[in-house]
Amino acid sequence: xxxxxxxxxxxxxxxxxxxxxxxxxxxxxxxxxxxxxxxxxxxxxxxxxxxxxxxxxxxxxxxxxxxxxxxxxxxxxxxxxxxxxxxxxxxxxxxxxxxxxxxxxxxxxxxxxxxxxxxxxxxxxxxxxxxxxxxxxxxxxxxxxxxxxxxxxxxxxxxxx
Amino acid sequence: xxxxxxxxxxxxxxxxxxxxxxxxxxxxxxxxxxxxxxxxxxxxxxxxxxxxxxxxxxxxxxxxxxxxxxxxxxxxxxxxxxxxxxxxxxxxxxxxxxxxxxxxxxxxxxxxxxxxxxxxxxxxxxxxxxxxxxxxxxxxxxxxxxxxxxxxxxxxxxxxxxxxxxxxxxxxxxxxxxxxxxxxxxxxxxxxxxxxxxxxxxxxxxxxxxxxxxxxxxxxxxxxxxx
Numbered sequence: 001x002x003x004x005x006x007x008x009x010x011x012x013x014x015x016x017x018x019x020x021x022x023x024x025x026x027x028x029x030x031x032x033x034x035x036x037x038x039x040x041x042x043x044x045x046x047x048x049x050x051x052x053x054x055x056x057x058x059x060x061x062x063x064x065x066x067x068x069x070x071x072x073x074x075x076x077x078x079x080x081x082x083x084x085x086x087x088x089x090x091x092x093x094x095x096x097x098x099x100x101x102x103x104x105x106x107x108x109x110x111x112x113x114x115x116x117x118x119x120x121x122x123x124x125x126x127x128x129x130x131x132x133x134x135x136x137x138x139x140x141x142x143x144x145x146x147x148x149x150x151x152x153x154x155x156x157x158x159x160x161x
Numbered sequence: 162x163x164x165x166x167x168x169x170x171x172x173x174x175x176x177x178x179x180x181x182x183x184x185x186x187x188x189x190x191x192x193x194x195x196x197x198x199x200x201x202x203x204x205x206x207x208x209x210x211x212x213x214x215x216x217x218x219x220x221x222x223x224x225x226x227x228x229x230x231x232x233x234x235x236x237x238x239x240x241x242x243x244x245x246x247x248x249x250x251x252x253x254x255x256x257x258x259x260x261x262x263x264x265x266x267x268x269x270x271x272x273x274x275x276x277x278x279x280x281x282x283x284x285x286x287x288x289x290x291x292x293x294x295x296x297x298x299x300x301x302x303x304x305x306x307x308x309x310x311x312x313x314x315x316x317x318x319x320x321x322x323x324x325x326x327x328x329x330x331x332x333x334x335x336x337x338x339x340x341x342x343x344x345x346x347x348x349x350x351x352x353x354x355x356x357x358x359x360x361x362x363x364x365x366x367x368x369x370x371x372x373x374x375x376x377x378x379x380x381x382x383x384x385x386x387x388x
Contacts, residue, residue, distance in 0.1 A: 018358040053361040057333035060314045065213040
């Protein structure tokens with residue numbers, strides 16, 4: 001590789017020189033550059049070099065179009081990759097399904113075991129309900145419905161004093 | 162070798178975009194939209210239209226022909242996968258070239274490719290032939306001459322730094338514009354111009370050095386014959 005060499009052209013004209021090589025200078029800037037190059041041998045030499053390099057480089061052939069066969073090859077590869085991706089998505093499904101099925105079976109088994117072993121040992125709901133019902137049904141604010149109840153209430157009040 | 166033309170500047174290119182180009186741009190946007198909605202034939206047409214430029218770009222960066230095809234395929238595969246993300250604000254080609262360049266850098270990083278070095282030097286005959294070709298404006302006519310000229314130019318380009326060579330190859334051989342190169346290489350347009358100008362000079366330094374070396378070799382060969 002060649003060592004990097006600093007540019008020997010006048011820095012303020014470097015951009016103009018490249019534009020001139022490319023033929024992109026409008027008249028005013030073109031005249032200014034032409035006047036400068038009459039007195040500056042470095043810029044003039046660099047400009048000549050750039051033109052010569054262009055002449056050389058334009059002899060090289062650009063990369064040719066790979067043609068329709070390449071287009072077909074690209075499309076075939078895209079289709080193959082798309083199929084592989086699709087297949088890999090379906091392949092993922094059993095991977096997720098297996099742990100899901102295992103977890104579901106275990107949960108169901110635990111629920112059945114729980115209901116088989118723990119449910120009969122719970123207290124009878126019937127007894128509880130009847131006791132609670134009695135407490136709830138005796139309403140202290142309601143008037144006595146029989147003479148016996150009236151006497152019992154009077155006795156309780158006397159005892160309370 | 163080169164004469165300075167009397168009038169430095171050629172006619173400035175027209176700035177207005179011709180109607181046909183605008184029509185093509187709109188047609189391309191339509192193709193992109195169709196490709197985004199999953200129309201395979203639209204994507205195929207985009208590949209067909211851009212494959213040469215993508216090939217040229219990858220060639221200009223990698224310089225290893227056997228891998229160029231793989232990288233180009235990989236580029237289009239990436240474009241296919243991510244085309245829905247392209248928002249149509251920029252030109253499709255700009256986006257495509259950006260993906261191409263990134264793919265090339267990835268490739269170089271993964272493979273840790275070492276620069277291709279031409280061990281063989283240019284023969285004296287090749288040097289004088291190249292000098293003849295460079296001083297005349299006529300391109301070589303026979304396929305063998307053209308192949309030889311290409312080979313000689315490649316030899317000269319290999320003597321340059323990666324950056325100089327990339328700029329010269331992409332601009333002068335593959336035909337990318339300064340604006341495109343600025344986009345592709347993430348550089349300012351003026352920076353590209355200045356670097357191009359310097360690269361041209363360095364290419365001619367290589368050429369001149371080889372030419373001097375060649376003439377010295379010829380002189381010493383003639384001297385030894387006389388003795």
